[in-house]
Amino acid sequence: MGCVTMSEFDDADAQGLVRFAYREMTKASYALLRVKDAAAARAWLRSAPVTSAVEMNPPPATALHVAFTAPGLRALGVSEPVIAGFSHEFRAGMAQESRSRQLGDVEANAPENWSWGGPAREPHLVVMFFGKPEEPYETFVQDSKGPAWNDAFDTLDTLDTSDFGGVEPFGFTDGISQPEIDWDQKRKTPCTQLDYGNIASLGEFLLGYRNEYGKYTDRPLLDAGDASAGLPAAEDAPGKKDLGRNGTYLVMRQLRQEARMFWQFAKQQAGGDNAAAEKLAAAMVGRTRAGDPLEPIQEQLIPGIKTKQGKKEQNRFTFDQDPAGSRCPFGAHVRRANPRNTDFPDRPGNALTKLITMLGFGPRGFRDDLTSSVRFHRIVRRGREYGTELKPEQALAPASADAPDPECGLHFICLNANISRQFEFLQNAWISSTKFSGLTGESDPLLGNRAAIPGCPVTSDFTMQKGGGLRLRVSGMPQFIKVRGGAYFFMPGIKALRYFGHDGAVPVRGMT
């Protein structure tokens, strides 16, 4: 890659979901589709009113996004050599057997039991509709679909979402912590980061830009030609067209959350005391229901965490001052999902102490340096709740015998440029690992599947460390969250989307 010409982020080409969460658009649904007629599907893609990442004032009232699975690209007629330019995990799909072991999708979570995404129920694409509540949502959906929709696609499933007002189905404020993307590409990489920062390279979330290693993630690069003429140029390969640029991978998982089971368990552990149950639940999450972290908000600012006027500070913290896990347990969900650490433990002051640490003669504490540096494992979350909300107050009351609770949960969505290093690593090494941070016998208190693994019959504990005393260990936790579906999608830039829609122009050769 001798010749690299960096260029600015093209907000007119990227789909807006990577930049905006559309919080004002409280209505959303996701159509999981299979291509019925490739020509009709391509025709729809050519004119689909997809929303770009351009910042508009006032913001738009609706948004539309499209993303494809690998079989979906195939069904549209994209050639194999082009598909081979995408990442291994995208091509293999989320439901691949060995991947299921890594992600914890075994036993009750296994793809055979999924309502979509598993064998024979794999979507080709997802079309996502977002709208403000005052907008005539159905009209927007119908207009976006257009007249040829039913000729082009079979609907596998339509995932509706609900608006629980900023809380996830267990009743905790959600979506507080997100990485701040370096849109202006000011971040110097590669670098060594000694302080926790919340700014992530653009290339961590969009293909075709430099990532945290200062490199470009693999994606299809095409020879220049008629078909690829409309595509952006590749920064790192002169003369090549970049099919990935401004695109990202979209990971979608339907997570059914058993709110009553969660709160009843907490209550039972707390001896029937609701306040104590809430405290235990907060320890499991790592935040209170209102979203306050269990760590104090620090004085020192954290790059990429903005202080908003009149808004409560809930994200300006690290775990540096809690090395024993006394305030926020090591196994708490937010500590697993974002350990807020750096490239080096104990912030080496100079090159010599850095070298000493690198050679393994640094800190010798039991839990030192067990967790990988978080900046390589960030995701942007865009999930939404679905189903009927069961508030914690209701869930703490005994279930009624004759009326089972209606289903609720999360349509988890995250965006990342490297599924394997970002989402999968997080899910595998941190969330579902029974050995995270020197723990044993427990996985994520919320998401864990509690399945036994060889030599580790028990994975259903949860430990709350206590400085100057014996930890409190909860055991026998049931599985609160079940995976009901999932898939890996590629959400292309709009030019790449038009390329996929280009009739008969999908090249067979021209891959590098």
Add this chain to the structure above:
Amino acid sequence: MVLAPILPSREEELRALLASMNDGPGRVNANNALIPFAKFDNLHFARLVILDDKTTGDARLFGLRREPYPLYLAFLGDMDGDENGFLEDLARVAPDGLRKLFSCCEGFGDGAGLLNWMKEHRKPSIANYVNWPGRTVRRIREEAALQEAVESYLHKDSSLREMSPREIHAKLARFIDGEKTSGRLTLSEESATPPGWWIRNLLHLVGVPLLVLLLSPLLAVLAPFYLIRLRRLETTDPELCPAVDQAYTEMLSRGEDHYVTNQFSAMGSLKPGPVRLLTAIGVLSTVNYAARHIVRPGRLGRIRSIHFARWVFLDGTKRMIFCSNYDGSVESYMDDFINKTGFGLNASFSSGIGYPTTNWLFLDGCGDERKYVEFLRRHTVPTQVWYKAYPGLTAVDLERNGRIRKGLEVSSLSDREAGEWVALL
């Protein structure tokens, strides 16, 4: 490690035999009929791997023609005590199974001299890493039982929650003493290391630096030429890290992530020329020396997840094998390595054909993460049979259990020590 070329006519049969030792891909039957690994109470890890190098053609990058190599069967074990003693145990416990397996190799004949044949086919490694030298399988099992006993005691006795760490420590020490006295728990003293080992170790400790010292005038003279040549090679040696075939990577992953620990077997050809060869030998000898005499137990640089690792030259010094046993998934393993000890990876693997371009031996290289990941995956070979004596325990688990025991053996801890000790529980 026992290494022998496979008879081409018997390859299929051998593959079937190896598969019969597993319950499924990647899941060994520890009591399988051929080599019942569970019977060896001094064996930590074992693997049987067919060294099927799909990358031998890479030598073409340097205009080299290589005769097709034979397929080898490699049998690796990480055991307490010396390898000869282990081979003797093997020949005693599983002679029939071993004969079946090795009869698929060249020169095995009727198998009358099984033990001698194995000894003759031993292949030494150029570098070895052991997470915790001297920690035996017996000790690992005893300490795991200790941890379980402590855990179930803590589960029952809620009065401990109100106690100070020193009181907890004292109470648990009394409980464990009782368990030991009653015979429910055993914590053996380590049997003394044989004096021969100490002498050899001391000679190695002193001998290697002495040799380097003796050679230093020569090395000092050669160093500038070496560096100029190395820099030149670094700018001209081609990279070869294409995306790995999808079916190949999926095949590899079928054997992975069945346990908290995974195996890794990789091989490839070395770049030609004395500079690359001397670099490989120099770096790996340093790794070996450091692993043996310098590094802290439980850590290889900043890495705490490797149980055992070894580097072995093959076909003279034309090719190299690297085998390791590590905790977590291959993705976290590679990530940990790139971010924490990229310099070590670059130094030890950049002599391999196609490795991402390094600078000054230690820099860049694997910093090009995608290229490195594909390079490594491309050179990974499937491991047909892999055994671990303590499947549920990571290296960090072993360290914790060891620390718990060590703390119990101290009669009085300071407040700070007691606090740190209680935090292990």
